Amino acid sequence: MEVTVKIERFDPTSDTAPHDVSYRVEAQETDRVLDLLNQIKWYQDGTLTYRRSCTQGICGSDAMRINGRNRLACKTLVKDVGHSIDVRPLFGLSVLRDLVVDQEPFFQKYADVLPWLIVDESQTPERERLQSPAERERFDDTTKCILCAACTTACPPFWANGKFIGPASIVNAHRFIFDSRDQGAGERLRILNQRWGAWGCRVVFNCTDVCPRGIQVTDAIEQVKREILQENL
Amino acid sequence: MNVIQHTFDVVIVGAGGAGLMAAIQTSGAANVAVLSKLYPSRSHTGSAQGGIGAALGNLEEDHWEWHMFDTVKGGDYLSDQDAVEIMCRDAIDTVYELEHQGLPFSRTPLGLIDQRRFGGHTRNFGEAPVRRACYAADRTGHMILQTLYQQCIKNRVRFFSEYHVLDLILSTGRAAGVVAREIRTGDLHVFRAKAVILTTGGYGRAFKITSNALANTGDAVAMIFRRGLPLEDMEFFQFHPTGLYPLGVLLTEGARGEGAILLNGEGERFMERYAPTLKDLAPRDLISRCIYTEIREGRGIDGNDYVYLDLRHLGKAVIESKLPDITEFVRVYLGIDPVTQLVPIVPTAHYAMGGIPTDVDGRVTVDPENTPLPGLYAAGECACVSIHGANRLGTNSLVDIIVFGRRAGKDALRFIQQADLPPLPADALDRARTELAHFLGGPSSEPAAAIRSELQKTMMDLASVLRTGTGLQDCVNVVHALQERFQGVRPADRSEHFNTDLLETLEVGYLLDVSEALAVSALNRTESRGAHFREDYPTRNDAEWLKHTLAYRENGTLRMRYKPVSITKFEPKARTY
Numbered sequence: 101m102e103v104t105v106k107i108e109r110f111d112p113t114s115d116t117a118p119h120d121v122s123y124r125v126e127a128q129e130t131d132r133v134l135d136l137l138n139q140i141k142w143y144q145d146g147t148l149t150y151r152r153s154c155t156q157g158i159c160g161s162d163a164m165r166i167n168g169r170n171r172l173a174c175k176t177l178v179k180d181v182g183h184s185i186d187v188r189p190l191f192g193l194s195v196l197r198d199l200v201v202d203q204e205p206f207f208q209k210y211a212d213v214l215p216w217l218i219v220d221e222s223q224t225p226e227r228e229r230l231q232s233p234a235e236r237e238r239f240d241d242t243t244k245c246i247l248c249a250a251c252t253t254a255c256p257p258f259w260a261n262g263k264f265i266g267p268a269s270i271v272n273a274h275r276f277i278f279d280s281r282d283q284g285a286g287e288r289l290r291i292l293n294q295r296w297g298a299w300g301c302r303v304v305f306n307c308t309d310v311c312p313r314g315i316q317v318t319d320a321i322e323q324v325k326r327e328i329l330q331e332n333l
Numbered sequence: 334m335n336v337i338q339h340t341f342d343v344v345i346v347g348a349g350g351a352g353l354m355a356a357i358q359t360s361g362a363a364n365v366a367v368l369s370k371l372y373p374s375r376s377h378t379g380s381a382q383g384g385i386g387a388a389l390g391n392l393e394e395d396h397w398e399w400h401m402f403d404t405v406k407g408g409d410y411l412s413d414q415d416a417v418e419i420m421c422r423d424a425i426d427t428v429y430e431l432e433h434q435g436l437p438f439s440r441t442p443l444g445l446i447d448q449r450r451f452g453g454h455t456r457n458f459g460e461a462p463v464r465r466a467c468y469a470a471d472r473t474g475h476m477i478l479q480t481l482y483q484q485c486i487k488n489r490v491r492f493f494s495e496y497h498v499l500d501l502i503l504s505t506g507r508a509a510g511v512v513a514r515e516i517r518t519g520d521l522h523v524f525r526a527k528a529v530i531l532t533t534g535g536y537g538r539a540f541k542i543t544s545n546a547l548a549n550t551g552d553a554v555a556m557i558f559r560r561g562l563p564l565e566d567m568e569f570f571q572f573h574p575t576g577l578y579p580l581g582v583l584l585t586e587g588a589r590g591e592g593a594i595l596l597n598g599e600g601e602r603f604m605e606r607y608a609p610t611l612k613d614l615a616p617r618d619l620i621s622r623c624i625y626t627e628i629r630e631g632r633g634i635d636g637n638d639y640v641y642l643d644l645r646h647l648g649k650a651v652i653e654s655k656l657p658d659i660t661e662f663v664r665v666y667l668g669i670d671p672v673t674q675l676v677p678i679v680p681t682a683h684y685a686m687g688g689i690p691t692d693v694d695g696r697v698t699v700d701p702e703n704t705p706l707p708g709l710y711a712a713g714e715c716a717c718v719s720i721h722g723a724n725r726l727g728t729n730s731l732v733d734i735i736v737f738g739r740r741a742g743k744d745a746l747r748f749i750q751q752a753d754l755p756p757l758p759a760d761a762l763d764r765a766r767t768e769l770a771h772f773l774g775g776p777s778s779e780p781a782a783a784i785r786s787e788l789q790k791t792m793m794d795l796a797s798v799l800r801t802g803t804g805l806q807d808c809v810n811v812v813h814a815l816q817e818r819f820q821g822v823r824p825a826d827r828s829e830h831f832n833t834d835l836l837e838t839l840e841v842g843y844l845l846d847v848s849e850a851l852a853v854s855a856l857n858r859t860e861s862r863g864a865h866f867r868e869d870y871p872t873r874n875d876a877e878w879l880k881h882t883l884a885y886r887e888n889g890t891l892r893m894r895y896k897p898v899s900i901t902k903f904e905p906k907a908r909t910y
Contacts, residue, residue: 113830130666142782146825146834151375154546156582156662158475159375175665196517197831203372216483217435227389228432230444236437243437243469243476247374279437314661 103127103178105136107148108188110195118195121145127178133166133185134173137199150199157312160248163190164199170250170310190253192262206249209265213273213291218284235280242275242320244313251307251317257300264300265292267307267317274320277327286331293328301325334769334829335520336762341366341491342749344511344526346498346553348373350474350731351713351738352532353481355695358742360488363749366524367490368513370497370548370836373482377534377546378734381474382658383587384451384466385431385735386728387424391445392464397421399456400465402903404729407453407616408686408722409863409873410905411566411881411898416693416718418901420729423736428467431735436480438469439655449655450590453616453726453910462590462614466728471585471658477731496522497836499765501529501556501709502758508708509755512765516836519829523761527752528708528745531557531689531697532738535714538785538840539848540682541793544576544583548840553715555843557689558850562699562706563883563894565717566687567847568855568865571725572798574620576681578639580666584659584678586727589613591655593644595620596675597632603640608910615910618724618864621680625798634677641675648672680798684725686864687854688717690883690896695741701883701896708748708755712741719881722898723863772838778821781838788815788841788848796852801868805856812849819845850884853891858882875905 102124110118123140134152141148150173151161157175164173165188167181178185193201245268252258252266273292277285292298298321307317341364345352348369359365369376388395400421405412432438432446439447448464456463469476485492495516502510502525510525533553537545558564574595575584589595594613597603607623608615628638644652649672652660656671663671689711690698696705697716713734720733788811795808819842826834860874861867881896 111828111830113828130668132666141834141837143780146780147828149826149831149833151833153371153375153548154377154380155580156380157665158380158472158658159371159377159546161371161375177665200831207372211486214487216487217433219433224433226429228429228438228446231440232444233440233442235444236440239437240470243479244472246379246475247372275437276435279435281435 101127101183103136103183103185105140105185105187107198109198111197129177129179131178132174133176133178133181133187134162136185137173149197158246160246163248163250164188165190170254172248172250172312175312190249192253192259193249203249205262206252206268209269210247210272212265213269213288214284215272215276217276217279217282218287219281220283229281231280238280239275239278241315242271244315245271245275246313248312250310250312254306254310256304256306257302261296261300263296265297267301267321270298270301270321270324271315271317274324277324285327289328289331292324298324298328337520337522338525339366339522340525340754342526343528343530343745344368344524345530345532346511347532347534348492349376349532349534349713350378350477350481350734352530353485354735354738355530355532355712355742355745356490357481357484357488358739359746360485360490362746365490366493368493368496368498368511368524370495370516372494373485373492374478376478377549379475379478380546380583381731382471382583382585383590384449384468384473384728385428385477385731386451386454386465386726387428387467387732388421388465389425389428389446389448389467391441391448394456395463395465397425399458399463400424400454402458403454404720404726405722405903406459406908407726408724409908410879411719411722411862413719413899414901414903415899416720419693420720420732420736424732427735427739431477431480434480434484436469436476438467449587450614451727452586452589452614453611454728462611466587466590468587471587471656474731498552499768501560502761503560504755504758506707507755508706509757512762516833517831519832521762521765523757525754525757527749527754528710530695530710530712530741530745531715532711532713533715535685536844536847537682539788539792539844539851540797541789542576542581542679543682544573544581545682550840550843551847552840552843553711554688555846558846558886561886563690563885564687564850565690565883565896566719566881567850567884568858568882569686569723569863570682570851571617571684571686571864572621572680573617573683574624574680575642575678577662577666578677578679581681582662582666583681583683584642584662584676585656588642588644588656588659591651592647593642596641596643597627598634598636599632603627603632611910616724616726619910621798622866624680639677639679642678643675644671645673682797684730685714686717686721686723686725688715691716691718693718693740694744695737696744701894708752710741710745712737723865772823772835773827775823777823777825778818781822781824781841784815784819784822785841785844788812788844792848796855799866799868800855802856805852808852809849809856812845812852816845816849850891854882854884857893879905
């Protein structure tokens with residue numbers, strides 16, 4: 101069968117504004133949207149530009165707006181979105197070309213929450229630190245994050261104020277704050293106890309709705325907010 | 334096009350597990366740059382699922398010697414045993430190091446790192462499966478990549494993300510840096526360095542059905558080959574038995590480690606016939622061959638070219654807690670629920686045992702005497718130490734990147750402390766410029782994708798699980814013809830700015846060259862060993878072939894040399910499971 105893929109194209113070196121281009125592609129219901137983009141790029145229009153790598157929803161390269169919703173192109177099948185498919189770049193980050201957005205600010209905000217285990221290294225044991233299955237389970241959900249930026253670029257407060265640190269960063273802060281081995285929670289909570297930190301969240305739930313890893317993002321953010329309040333920073 | 338110059342002590346090419354581990358080792362004491370054509374967190378290490386092998390003995394008795402024996406036997410005795418010993422000893426400390434860096438391993442009730450069974454890993458030299466694979470659910474690679482990336486951020490490692498390395502700079506017999514193209518701008522960058530560490534991963538994209546990322550195109554391997562330097566044991570390429578049919582997306586061996594079994598079209602657990610002791614946990618080369626045999630003899634599912642993986646008896650709780658990611662893969666891509674339904678699987682091109690020859694410190698070597706090329710290092714899947722011999726055991730790829738990424742980093746640090754910066758040759762940019770001028774000028778004869786598609790089909794049909802001399806000769810001929818046709822190919826996109834069409838076209842060139850080395854090496858080796866199975870030479874021949882292949886490109890043809898295998902503890906024996 102044939103599907104129509106309408107793609108927002110933009111080349112800042114030659115275009116003054118984005119424009120839509122439609123392509124027709126032969127497809128099967130079980131094809132990934134990424135397969136369609138590849139067919140277009142490989143055999144119809146080599147200038148179509150997007151990021152991709154793993155093809156299986158784990159590298160986080162190909163988050164984009166597909167039929168109005170942030171998804172990974174490699175984890176979205178034709179049968180999920182129908183035969184008329186609308187593809188646009190993530191919203192809220194500047195477009196470098198076509199479906200490629202500038203991720204530098206996104207990765208900088210990730211680094212801002214000190215996303216590494218903070219411990220007193222003089223206390224490192226010879227073998228592993230102990231952690232019970234229940235302690236490990238406490239932050240299991242937020243270890244799944246693949247930094248695809250789908251959540252942050254679906255977040256209205258982020259659209260309104262690019263200074264907001266965004267759900268992905270708070271998720272990654274959560275991953276360490278609730279890790280029983282970590283000793284940096286206070287430092288991270290102070291960073292997040294700001295208008296542009298965790299309090300920038302307005303509990304819209306868009307992040308949770310779009311997370312391709314199924315992380316309960318809003319819940320994680322609320323847990324971080326409660327932790328800030330309990331710590332009396 | 335602008336040319337920008339940089340000078341570092343160490344330049345690392347590739348930001349997967351091996352590259353990041355090398356970066357962590359060197360970044361405190363040296364000026365280090367990590368270049369990647371992706372962002373580091375996009376690297377294919379993140380796709381590894383099941384576990385990392387180390388004889389911690391957290392659940393039952395285990396010893397590094399047992400791990401060593403399994404690795405050597407799994408590699409069909411082609412592994413260099415001195416290197417395997419180092420790896421299996423180091424594996425234990427490096428797993429603890431990963432835990433100390435924050436890796437969220439799954440835990441035992443006592444709070445220790447949990448361990449599960451995996452193919453080919455046994456207790457007491459082959460008696461029965463052993464729990465050796467340390468894991469974080471079925472996203473162990475994801476957690477390793479994240480943890481190492483986080484440590485690099487902490488250590489303020491300088492990343493050049495979305496830089497595509499075009500060429501190595503060699504000067505007065507030493508590595509002197511690399512030439513890279515900044516994808517975002519099209520600018521050329523010259524990175525001078527005292528040491529270069531190549532960690533670009535594998536090249537599974539040479540095959541039609543693969544678990545590999547689109548980015549896995551063998552870039553550094555092809556660059557080494559083009560410079561007339563040798564590639565080792567390229568004929569050994571692993572097909573993982575359980576790729577999701579028909580995509581090839583990986584379903585971890587951890588599923589069988591937890592108890593899943595393979596069924597043929599008659600509902601028979603056929604691995605009991607082929608490997609009575611380890612059954613569904615036999616090594617990958619053996620199981621992939623068995624699946625091909627079942628299909629060829631008409632026992633695929635309803636006569637089709639796949640068999641089933643049965644997880645149903647594991648129960649919903651085990652499947653969803655220990656194998657959540659692959660459960661989702663099956664649900665998303667096939668609309669099948671593994672809790673209640675059988676999963677169709679097919680062997681998928683997974684891992685290159687061969688690659689750039691190195692010694693145990695990651696130093697790239699250039700001849701059968703293991704003479705190093707000073708300042709040049711390689712680690713991880715692009716390298717061949719050789720740990721994996723003719724067939725890699727599950728979990729050992731993660732062990733390899735961590736152990737040898739670390740060792741390469743440590744040795745590079747030693748090296749740069751006594752080495753000066755090599756002079757930049759006057760022609761440092763010439764090869765990259767010539768290549769770009771070729772691809773960005775003139776009309777294209779056909780799309781690069783057409784060449785790639787033919788290559789992948791040919792390699793799958795003629796150089797995958799079951800091989801013959803005539804098939805491999807055909808394969809070599811097709812690859813040569815495709816290389817010829819590729820001369821007429823140009824990308825449609827000629828812009829400077831974020832030109833991924835140019836990148837993909839160059840990648841097709843890399844795939845063609847590594848495929849040539851693979852197919853010619855496979856044609857040359859007239860025996861069967863590990864993942865290299867010749868139907869016309871179906872047995873292992875130690876008298877003639879217990880040796881490593883070194884393939885050199887010389888004047889347009891391939892010359893083969895051979896390197897002895899290091900045998901220290903385990904004399905080659907018949908390999909049964």
